[in-house]
Amino acid sequence: MSDAIFRDSAVTPQDLTEAIRAVLADCGCLAADAAAPADDDDLYGLGLTSQGSVHLMLALEDRFGIEFPERLLRRRTFSSVAAIREAVAGLIDGTAAA
Secondary structure: OOOHHHHOOOOOHHHHHHHHHHHHHHHOOOOOOOOOOOOOOOOOOOOOOHHHHHHHHHHHHHHHOOOOOHHHOOHHHHOOHHHHHHHHHHHHHOOOOO
């Protein structure tokens, strides 16, 4: 993951992770508590559905002022907290992977 977003601001990777977990909790997309899974746990295995991932994407866009491009609208982008963090960080700092 690129750390560029964290170098020039007060936002740390932990801050971003906590914000993502808050969005997960607020959107109610998981069957389990959003704070419980490890960063690499499979969110789909914890109850995230295709419809839930759309709600999650919209909530993330609203929270971070970003827009997920079509190339990131893949299951793997929303598969874990770590994957979401990497995508969001890349969109914020302009280095999102294809």
